[in-house]
Amino acid sequence: MTEPFKALQVIEADGKFVISVVDKLIDNLPPGDVTIKVHYSSLNYKDALSATGNKGVTRQYPHTPGIDAAGEVISSTDENWKPGDQVIVTGFDLGMNTSGGFQEYIRVPAKWIVRLPQGLSLLESMIYGTAGFTAALSVQALLKTGVQPADGKIVVTGASGGVGSIAVAILSKLGYKVTAVSNKQAEFLQSLGAVEVLPRAQMDDASGKVLLKPEFAGGIDTVGGNVLATVVKSLQYGAAVTACGMVNGGPLPLTVFPFILKGVQLLGIDSVAYPISKRKAVWEAMATTWKPAQLTQLANEIPLEKLEESIHQILAGKVQGRTVVRLA
Ligand code: NDP
Numbered sequence: 001m002t003e004p005f006k007a008l009q010v011i012e013a014d015g016k017f018v019i020s021v022v023d024k025l026i027d028n029l030p031p032g033d034v035t036i037k038v039h040y041s042s043l044n045y046k047d048a049l050s051a052t053g054n055k056g057v058t059r060q061y062p063h064t065p066g067i068d069a070a071g072e073v074i075s076s077t078d079e080n081w082k083p084g085d086q087v088i089v090t091g092f093d094l095g096m097n098t099s100g101g102f103q104e105y106i107r108v109p110a111k112w113i114v115r116l117p118q119g120l121s122l123l124e125s126m127i128y129g130t131a132g133f134t135a136a137l138s139v140q141a142l143l144k145t146g147v148q149p150a151d152g153k154i155v156v157t158g159a160s161g162g163v164g165s166i167a168v169a170i171l172s173k174l175g176y177k178v179t180a181v182s183n184k185q186a187e188f189l190q191s192l193g194a195v196e197v198l199p200r201a202q203m204d205d206a207s208g209k210v211l212l213k214p215e216f217a218g219g220i221d222t223v224g225g226n227v228l229a230t231v232v233k234s235l236q237y238g239a240a241v242t243a244c245g246m247v248n249g250g251p252l253p254l255t256v257f258p259f260i261l262k263g264v265q266l267l268g269i270d271s272v273a274y275p276i277s278k279r280k281a282v283w284e285a286m287a288t289t290w291k292p293a294q295l296t297q298l299a300n301e302i303p304l305e306k307l308e309e310s311i312h313q314i315l316a317g318k319v320q321g322r323t324v325v326r327l328a
Helices: 045-051 122-144 162-173 186-191 225-233 257-262 276-287 304-315
Strands: 005-013 016-024 034-043 068-076 086-090 105-108 113-115 154-156 178-181 196-198 216-221 235-243 265-268 299-303 322-326
Touching (some): 086 122, 122 162, 122 276, 235 257, 304 322
Parallel strands (some): 154 216
Antiparallel strands (some): 086 113
8 A cells, every 4th residue: 555644643843743644655664464454443541642642652753642443454474464454453562662553553562453343343342442341351350249229329430531430331231330530421321320419529538537438349540549449448358340541540548457458459450561461351341231321421522633632631531431533
């Protein structure tokens, strides 16, 4: 393929990071086993960090962010992938220090690729994207603890965000009663199945107490910081909460008492390096029994040209649900 294609590009100039849509050639892509025509990508919080110069995410610019991509294989040097295969790539190094999904073509190692499962379209796979995959990993970790719907309410923090909204929808579909913690309008979360919506301030304890009233049978936290600490202190005896994010802060103001007096568990979730051998089963669940009826309602579909605006919105905590980037 010799024709130019469209890509979002971030350049560093005088300490500032400038975003624009540029033309690229296939030869500009990094070496790799499989070249993919990207149909959809999606916006995650980490993409916004990469697009605005966070060197913890992306070390070198010019760079094309985008930790997610779904599309069709164009060519492959790996025997497992053939032209026409419909595939998903999320995580690993895509969009971090490898040219990412915010462009019409990507080239990646074969070992980063998952086949699009039956029951999911390319668009739906990117409505999920890394956020949905992380929500699914969080649900999976919680279910492994044995918590049942009858045990009580499951709290989800950052509930209107990408990970949070999909976690609310999956848990509700599985019959759990969900308490959503959000500073946004309750209607959206109720439409995803939340039975209760609490303002963030109510899960941001400032009392200094080491334990709080045991309210929740489990939790999916997407924000970290004092909000996660409040959840840990509010768990029932033996309950667990997952942790995947840090928009509320990295430090965790906690004591050991919830762990040693109530046997609660804090379960870490990482979607980036999650083994490829285990990804298929998670995507299969996301395509079938866990797939929320409201999945398409979660998506706001935009072209590449509108992405810069959404990047600033997600950094300001203003995005609701998932932003899908249409590339084909
Ligand atoms: P979003 O920006 O879509 O959602 C985050 C939500 O958190 C916001 O919508 C808002 O929801 C809430 N929020 C925003 N600012 C604050 C704040 N200061 N304190 C508390 N809550 C806040 O992000 P994602 O859902 O895509 O990601 C959530 C987190 O998970 C990020 O930190 C991200 O980096 C991390 N992540 C980690 C992964 C992993 O593999 N470990 C993978 C994917 C994401 P509301 O208004 O409803 O409260």
